[in-house]
Amino acid sequence: MQIKELTGERAWRTYTGGKLLDILHKKENSSDSHYPEEWMFSTTIARNSGREDIVEGLSYLKNENKLFVDFIKENPKVLGEKHIQKWGVNLGVLVKLIDSEERLTIQVHPNNQKAKELFNSKFGKTESWHILDTREEKSYIYLGFKEGISKEKFKEYFIEQDLNAMLNCLNKIEVKKGETYLVKGGVPHAIGAGCLILEVQEPTDYTIRVEKTTPSGFVIDDKMCHQGLGFERMFECFDFIDYSEKEIRNNFQMKETEISFEDGRKVNEIITYKDTSCFSLMRLMINNKIKIEKNETYTCLYVISGIGKIEDDLQEIKLEKNVQIFIPANKEFNILGEKLNILLIKGPNVK
Incomplete structure (x- = not known):
């Protein structure tokens, strides 16, 4: 999908x-x-x-x-x-x-x-x-x-x-x-x-x-x-x-908490399932290319600022301020950009 x-x-x-x-x-x-x-x-x-x-x-x-x-x-x-x-x-x-x-x-x-x-x-x-x-x-x-x-x-x-x-x-x-x-x-x-x-x-x-x-x-x-x-x-x-x-x-x-990954990705956790089971909120700050692995549930992205694109094996979509992206579950994708500030939203906890 x-x-x-x-x-x-x-x-x-x-x-x-x-x-x-x-x-x-x-x-x-x-x-x-x-x-x-x-x-x-x-x-x-x-x-x-x-x-x-x-x-x-x-x-x-x-x-x-x-x-x-x-x-x-x-x-x-x-x-x-x-x-x-x-x-x-x-x-x-x-x-x-x-x-x-x-x-x-x-x-x-x-x-x-x-x-x-x-x-x-x-x-x-x-x-x-x-x-x-x-x-x-x-x-x-x-x-x-x-x-x-x-x-x-x-x-x-x-x-x-x-x-x-x-x-x-x-x-x-x-x-x-x-x-x-x-x-x-x-x-x-x-x-x-x-x-x-x-x-x-x-x-x-x-x-x-x-x-x-x-x-x-x-x-x-x-x-x-x-x-x-x-x-x-x-x-x-x-x-x-x-x-x-x-x-x-x-x-x-x-309080935003920065988490660094071995591949250079940095994610700021804002709201986690420890705070509420209703949803979670994270911030992605992107200045190059990052790969997002498959996740068992869907993801919503909202672009606050910056320019770039999101791509998978089927297509690519331009990213700029106010763009809203829905990513199906079990979907692997890449984000490329400069000074991209993106909020990543997940729905209610499934556990």
């Missing part, structure tokens, strides 16, 4: 952004809008109240009139035998580019246990944020409850819709380009204004929102807040565990 280049799909969201995505795709008259996300390697349909008849968020094979999800269904072996045995014919991961003009609303996603209990889904929505860039000199994320915040007090602020008080319940963390944060299901969070992020997550769109109005004034439908659970039951998705800022950085900010 051939290596496939994919194209991402923009998805409507309640918040605004996306100008940097327009620039990335060299669009004329780039602007912010309610399409601030590009969903990549996506077999997941976006959940938007009032837009149920619109299918959005699904990736395509580049230059082929075929959805990536249909390609997977027709060729399940590309996922790898062990992956199929454990996860079925489901990619098990979703990757997004997120460009936030405004702060996202405070939200939480279910962990696997709550996803099964409340949504009858084997996938929750643990996610990670790799900071690609920022619009502002200082940009922030909001992550985890501060010390001393109780469930009763937070629910009181929600009922009153005291947005400032709710936001003040979370740790405000300054972020810089190149940093990565792991956000496990159950942990409340909000991406701040001016962040360009590559998000790797479980393949669902279950988002519980506690703000009924976005910072720019967009009124959010009740169902978009509680996802059909109702306002009382949605609080079951929150883990009411408090953290200091130091604990947030120690527990959720990932």
Whole structure:
């Protein structure tokens, strides 16, 4: 089976952004809008109240009139035998580019246990944020409850819709380009204004929102807040565990670890299966030619910068900024390039 280049799909969201995505795709008259996300390697349909008849968020094979999800269904072996045995014919991961003009609303996603209990889904929505860039000199994320915040007090602020008080319940963390944060299901969070992020997550769109109005004034439908659970039951998705800022950085900010191989390859591990069983994330820095041996499960590549090509015994594909490559299981390939900075994404652990 051939290596496939994919194209991402923009998805409507309640918040605004996306100008940097327009620039990335060299669009004329780039602007912010309610399409601030590009969903990549996506077999997941976006959940938007009032837009149920619109299918959005699904990736395509580049230059082929075929959805990536249909390609997977027709060729399940590309996922790898062990992956199929454990996860079925489901990619098990979703990757997004997120460009936030405004702060996202405070939200939480279910962990696997709550996803099964409340949504009858084997996938929750643990996610990670790799900071690609920022619009502002200082940009922030909001992550985890501060010390001393109780469930009763937070629910009181929600009922009153005291947005400032709710936001003040979370740790405000300054972020810089190149940093990565792991956000496990159950942990409340909000991406701040001016962040360009590559998000790797479980393949669902279950988002519980506690703000009924976005910072720019967009009124959010009740169902978009509680996802059909109702306002009382949605609080079951929150883990009411408090953290200091130091604990947030120690527990959720990932440290890149360089691993060198005898053939000269260097791989930076960012998120491993020791951190979460949901996915893994690595960085490849390539200035010549490297050979990647067969792997028992599929691989997703996203090019951050540099130029080069990926080749196997059947074809070669040009690599440059924003190229998205899906590599089937048990596929041997070479990457050649100069100053290539590539993120390598794997789906859920099969062991």
